[in-house]
Amino acid sequence: MKTPPSKARAVIVGGGVSGCSVAYHLAKLGWSDVVLLERRKLTCGTTWHAAGLIGQLRPSHNLTRLAKYSSELYASLETEAGLATGMKQNGSISVALTEHRWEELRRQATLARIFDVEAEVITPNDVSKLYPQLNIDDVIGGVFLPKDGQCDPANIALALAKGARQRGATVLEHTQVTKVLDDGRRVTGVRWEAGGEAGLIETDVVVNCGGMWGRDLAARSGVTLPLHACEHFYLLTEPVEGLAALPVLRVPDECAYYKEDAGKMLLGAFEPRAKPWGMDGIPHDFEFDSLPEDFEHFEPILEQAMNRVPLFQDAGIHTFFNGPESFTPDDRYYLGEAPELRGYWIAAGYNSIGISSSGGAGMALASWLDSGEPPFDLWDVDIRRAQPFQRNRRYLRERVSESLGLLYADHYPYRQPETARGIRRSPLHEHMKAQGAVFGELSGWERPNWFANNGQEREYRYDWSGQNWFDNNRSEHMAVREGVGLFDMSSFGKIRVEGRDACAFLQRLCGNDVDVEVGQLVYTQMLNERGGIESDLTVTRLSETAFLLVVPAATVVRDIAWLKRHLKDEFVVVTDTTVQEAVLCVMGPKARDLMRLVSPDDFSNNAHPFGWAREIEVGMGLARAHRVSYVGELGWELYVSADQAAHVFEAVMDAGAEVGLKLCGLHALDSCRIEKAFRHFGHDITDEDHVLEAGLGFAVKTSKEDFIGREAVLRRKESGLERRLVQFRLTEPDAMVFHNEALLRDGKIVSHVTSGNYGHALGGAVAMGYVPSKGEKAAEMLESRFEIDIGGRRVPAEASMKPLYDPSHARMRA
Template sequence: MTLPTQARVVIIGGGVIGCSVAYHLARLGWSDIVLLERKQLTSGTTWHAAGLIAQLRATANMTRLAKYSQELYGTLEEETGTATGFRRTGSITVALTRERHEELRRQAAMARAFGVEIDEIGVAEIAAKYPHLNTDGVVGGVYLPKDGQGDPANIALAMARGARMRGAVIAEGTKAVHFTRQGDRVGAVDWRAEDGTSGTIACDHVVNCAGMWGRDVGRMLGSDVPLQACEHFYIVSEPIADLGALPVLRVPDECAYYKEDAGKLMLGAFEPKAKPWAVKGLPADFEFDQLPEDFDHFEPILEQAVHRMPVLAKAGIHTFFNGPESFTPDNAYYMGLCPGTDNVWVAAGFNSIGIQSAGGAGMALAQWMVDGAKPFDLGDVDIARAQGFQTNPAYLSARVSETLGLLYADHFPYRQKATARGIRRSPLHDRLEAHGAVFGELSGWERANWFAGAGQAREYAYSWGRQNWFDNQRVEHMALRDGVGLYDMSSFGKLRVEGRDAAAFLNHVCGGDVDVPAGRIVYTQFLNARGGIEADVTVTRLSETAFLVVTPAATRRADETWLRRHVGDRNAVIADVTAGEAVIAVMGPRARAVLEGCSDGDFSNATNPFGTARQVHVGMGEARVHRVSYVGELGWEVYASADMAVHVFDALMAAGEPEGLRLCGLHAMDSCRAEKAFRHFGHDITCEDHVLEAGLGFAVKTDKPDFIGRDAVLAKREAGLDRRLVQFLLTDPEPLLYHNEPILRDGEIVGHLSSGAYGHALGGAIGLGYVPCTGESADALLSSAFEIDVAGVRVAARASLKPMYDPKGARTRA
C-alpha cells in the first residue's frame, strides 16, 4: 500500500463518525485528508447499529446537530449515488406511568421551543398509528413525524464516498501504530497495513474517531478519552405477515425499542444493568464480530415485549444479536480539541446514538477545526469535561453498567449516578456526613446537596414534582436569607497563576481588569473573539505576581485548558491547586457574627469590604477569607488549607451555634442564586452567549487596550442587543421549572429557559432565559405579556431585567 507522506489531517477510525468528519472537512475545502481504518469501514460498531434517526435531544444545540444529521442523510444518496436506506417513518414514545407521561409532556414542550415537530397523542391515536401494540397500561405518548431510520453502514459508506470524491484518501486494513509528539503537538503518524507495508504521515492535525478503541488511541495520543464498550442486545423476528410499515416505537418503561424493517420486527433493549465488555482490552482481530449470546440476560426484556407486542409471540427469532457499543461516564459523547494538546481532536463515545449524531457531529467538529473556534456551544459534549481518573478501567466498568440503562430510565431532574462513587472527597466529607448530608456527584466530587432531618431517609425520591428534599431545601434556603448558613464549596476549581507576567496575561484573557491591589477580588469572564463567554470566574490577587482563579467544579479542566492555550511565551505558571484548600461558605445576615465569634479578624466594611480577601486566624488555625457571595447575601468564603480544614469547620460550627447556623447543601445555593439572577455557566451563559446580552457588561472593562473579545464587545455596544437574558417568576406558586421550558411572549414562543429553580423567598418558581429584542428598548420588552409552557400548560410569569431579589445588591454589602 502507498499512502501520502504528508497530510493536513489524519483521521483514525472508519466508522460512521470518522467518515462524517472526513466528508465534512472535504466539503469545507480540505483535500489532503487521510483516514486510516484498521480493518474495513464500519467493521467496529457501525455495521450492527439499529439505525434509528431521531431529531430531539436534551438540549437545543444537540437537537440542532440531530436535525442536521437527518437532513443530510436525506440528500446523501443523490449526491454520492450510494443508497442510505433513509426514510422518514416517524417515531412514537409511549408512557406506562404518570411520571413518564409528565416527562414526555415536558419533552414535547421543549421540542416546540427547539422547532421540532411533535404531537402529544392519546391511547387511541397510539393504537391507530401502531395497531400491533398492546395498549394495556399505556398512559399516553408523543409522536415525531419527521423521525426516521436508515442503513447505518451505507450512511457511513456514502459519506466516505463523498469524501473520496473531494480528494480524501481512505485506507482500509491500515492501522495507526505510533504517534510522534513534540510538546503539545502530534507531528506524525506511523502506520502499518495488513499487506505488510508501512510508513509515516507528517500531519497538521489528528482526529481520534476510533469508537470503542478511542480510549486506547487517546492514550497513544496523550489524551484522556474515558469510554468503555458494553454488550448491546437485540433480536430480529422472522418475517411477519401483514406487519406493514410502522413508526419506530420506544417503550422506555420496559427498556425496549421496536423497528420494522422489510417485514421483520427488531426488538432492542437498554437494560437497567448493562454488561461491560473487554474491560482488560479489545481483541486485536475484532472485525464485524458478534459477542456470545446471553439469553438469560435478555429474557426479562423479551417477556415484557411479547406481552406488549403480541405478534412477537407468533413469530420466530431470525437473529439474536449481541454486539458492543461504547459508553461514557455521563452518557454524552466526546468531541473537540483534547486538553494538553494543540492539534489532537476527538469524536468518539456515542452511547448508541452514533448514527443519529454522526452527521451533525462531523459538521460541527469540521467547522471547529477549520475556524479554530467552536461554531456554537458544544459544552455538553466537549472533551475538556473528561477527567483523567475516569480512564481507570475499574471506574469505567462500574459506571457504564449504569449509564447504558439510564438512556431509557426516567430522566428525573437532579438524578444522581449510583455507581462509581466516593472517588473525590472534600476534607469536610466525614463531618458533613455525620450531620446528615445527602451527597450528589459532579466530576467525581462527592458534594453535600441537602441535609436530611432526624429519622429522614438519606436518599433521593425522584419525581417531576416536589421531591422529598424540597422542604429541606426551603429551610436551608431561608436560613441563608434570614439567618446564617454554611455550605461546602471545596469542589470548586482553584487555579493558581503566578509569574512576572501573570497580571498582563490574565488581563489579556479576562474581560475585567485584574490589575488591582493585592487582596482584591474581581468577578470576570474569559471571552472569545465573538464576545461569547468561555468561563465565568473570580480572580483574587494574592500578591504582586500571584493570582487565584476560582471556577465551577465541572469546568475546572476546561478553564485551565483555556488559560494554557493562551499563555504563549509569557512568564506565567498555571497550577491546579483545587485539592490544597477547602472552601467553607458562611452566608446570611448573621455571617459576620459567626466569623467574629471564632476569629480575631476585622470583618467590618471599613477593613474587609465586599470584593476583598484577607488572611485571618480562625479558631487556633488560619485561613483566608474572601468576601464574595453566590447567594446574594452578606457572607464570606473561608479558604483553609486541607490540613486545617476540619479544625476551621469545627470552629465555625461552634461559633455559629448561638447564631442559629444551619448546614446547607448546594441545592439551596442554586435556588438562592436563581432568585438573585446570578448566571450559571453552561446553562445561562455559554461560548455563544454574548457577554452584553447576558447582562454582564458591568464586568467588562473596555478601557483596557488588549483583551480577547474587546472588539466584539465594542461592536455590540455600537450595534445594540439582539436579545436579553431575562428573569421570570411564575405567578402560580405550584408549578416547578427546571430548564428548557418554552418562553411565550404575547402568545408566541420566543425562546426557552436556560435554567430554573424554586425561589422560596419569592414564593414561586424562577427561570432565566434569553428573549429576542432587536431594536427594542428594555421598557418595550418588559411591557409584553410573558408565559412559560410547563408540560403543555401556559403559566403567566413576571419578567425582569434586574434581580427580583434585592435588585440593588444591598444585602451583600451590609
C-alpha cells in the first residue's frame, strides 16, 4: 500500500463522485499536491448505486450552470480518461397529471429558456411518440429537455479520479481519516489509519466529501453539516423484448421516475414519506452494501407504475434495490468553507442529484479555493446557510423523512415544511398563536406569515394563483398603508460589534459611512472585492465603541463568518445577540398615534427623526426604538429584552385597540417592501450583483479612503453600468408573479424576475428584475416594452427605476 505523504496542499475526505470531482478540478488548476483519502474503495458509499440521471435544469441560474457543466464534462470524460462512462444525452420528459403540475411544468419550461437550456412544451400525443410505453389517458402535457440524459455513475467517478491522478493528485483507497486537526482557528492537518498503520498529513485545507459519513466527521471538529441518510428504492426489470432506448421519464404526481437501462426498465421513487436510516451513525465497514428490502413500502409506487407503464404488469423483476443516500433539511446541497473553522471545506449532501451536480460543484469549489472567492453567487448551496441547531440528529431524522418526498412534490410558492417544526420561537410565539397566527419557518424560526380570521382554518391551501390567505394579506397590507400594523420580527439577526477598534473595523467592511453620532442608524452593505453584496444590513451606533448590526434571519451565520474572516490585528469582539431581544415593528401612518398612547416619550420628528435610535418607556418596560422602515411607512422597530417582550406586546395591543391596530405577518411585510422596491438579500441582491447596478449607490460613500469593494465601485462608475435593477407592475390585476419568471424586453427574453409579490396598494403584482442596459441611460431603457412570462402567457408590465409607491419616501419620514 502506498503511504500518504506527510504534507499536502489539500486533503479530500471521501472517494465518491463529489470527492473525485473536487480532486480532478483542483488538479486541473495546478494543485498537484492534492491527496484524496477513501476509507474503503472509490464509489463504495452512495455513488455506485446511484440511478445516474443527468438533468440540467435547476431552480436558479447558477445551479443550472453547474448542472449543465456536469453534463458537458461527462460527455468529454470518456475520451480523456479512456473509461466508458455510459453518458447518453437521450433527453428527459416530465409529465403532468394535474392542472397544478401542468402550471409548474410550463413555468419550468420558461425557466429553462431563461437559463439557455433547450426545452419543449409538448402535448400528450407528443409524449406518446417519444415514450410509446406510457399510458397517457390522464396526462395533461409534458416538458421535453432533449439534452438531458443518463450515465454510469461509478465510471464517472473513476474517470474523474483517473484524470486527477494524471495531473499529479494522489488518490488512496482503504485509508481512513480519523481526525481533522486544528489550532482552534483553522485546519492544520489530518490523522489517518490504513492497514494497521497510522500517520499525519500536514495541510491547511480539508474538503469533507464524506457523504453519509460527513456529518459525524464534521461534528468532531465542531462543524455543522446537517444531513441524514434515507433509504432510497428502485426496481430493475428483467430484459424487455423490443425495448428501445428511451428518454428518462419523470411522473412526479406519482412520485416516480423511469430509466431504460440496456433493454431493462428501472423504476425509482421519491415517496412522500421516506425512511431515515443510520440513526446511530453509518457503519464504518459499509461498502457496496444494500439495505433490507421493504417491498410493502415500495408497493404503492409499483401499483401506479403498472398502470402508467403497462410493461411492468408482465416484466419480471431482476433487482429490487434499497440503498442509502444523504438528504438535507431544504433539499439543497452544501458547498463552501465552514464558518466555524478556517480551511474546513464542504461538498456534500446532494439529495439524490449528486451525479448531475458533482461535476459543476467540484469545479465551483476548486475555483473558490484557488481564487479565494466563489466564481458566482452560490448562496443557494452555501454551507453558511446551515444553522447550528440543525446538526441535531432527531431534527434531521424527522425533516429528511419529508424533504426526500418534496423533491417530486408540487413546488408551490410559499410552501412550508410540515416536519421538525416549532424549534426556534420568538418570546411572543404563544401570544401570536392565540391571535390566529399561521406560522412559516425560516432557518428554524417560527414566524407569523399571516393571521387567520375567527373561524378560518389555520392552514395553507397552496395554489399558483391567489392562495387561501390572499384576502388576509390584503387586509394586513392595507392596515399598514392606511392605519397601523404590528409585526413580530424577533427573528431579525442581531450582531454586536464592539471594542476599541470597532468603528475602524466596520468602516473598512461597510460601503457607507458608519462613523456617526451615537444613536444614529446607517443603511449599508458589506461588499466583496468585485463590488458584489455580501451583506445587506443596518448599523446602529450604540456607543463610541459598540455597534448593533441588524441582518436578515437567514444570514446571521454567513454575516458573522464574513466579519470574523476579515478581522485583522484589531481589538474587536463580534457576538450574536439575536435571541437576547424581541423586536416589535409598529408601522403605518397611525404609528405615532399608537406610540403616544403607550409611552410618555416624545415621538415628534424633532425629538425622534428618521434614522435614529433611542431608549423609550413602553408600558412599564423599556425598549430601544429604531425609527426605520422596511415597509415604506412611518414606524418604529422596538427592541425589547426577551424578559419584557410579553409585557410590552400586551401594552401595545391594549393601547392599539383605540387606533385600530392590526397584527400583520411576513407575507404583508414582503408585499409592502416590494411596492417600495426595497431589495431582498438572496433574491434581488447577492454577492454577484454589483452594488451600483442594484441601485444602491446612495448607500456607498467612496469619499471614505478605504473599504472593501471601493475600487470596484470606482471602476464601475468609470466604465458604466451593464444592467440595472428595475421594478415592474403587472397591468393585469389578476396575474401573479413570484420568482424566476421570464422578463421580456421588446418581445425577447433578457432576464428573469428576482422577486415578486402582490402589491395591494398598487392594484397589481409587483416584481423586481435586472435588465441589461450597457451603454444606455435609464430613461432610454424604460422606453422599451416590457412583459413577464407567467406559465407561457405574456403579461404587460410597467417599468420604473423609482419606487412605484411613494417614490419620494415622504411617508416613512412623516
